Amino acid sequence: MPTHLDPKFLLGSANDPRGEIAQLYALQIASQIARQNPRENRTLLVGMGLTGRLASDYTSEEARSLLLNVIEIVNECRVW
Secondary structure, rough: OOOHHHOOOOOOOOOOHHHHHHHHHHHHHHHHHHHOOOOOOOOOOOOOOOHHHHOOOOOOOOOOOOOOOOHHHHHHHHOO
């Protein structure tokens, strides 16, 4: 994780799989933005609404595919 990224939870718990997945998504999105614009310094707020198996699974092929799709969508909707 780049040293300038400091994830924090505003709501919810970091002590369960859902929190781990939310942090994974937030860090991946923030890292992607930082790679594309290293001078970007605005705060990134990510809201997660995963349910079912994907709310607790980040090792399956389906979960990895979803994360890659989200990163691709972030790339397409650049505002930085």
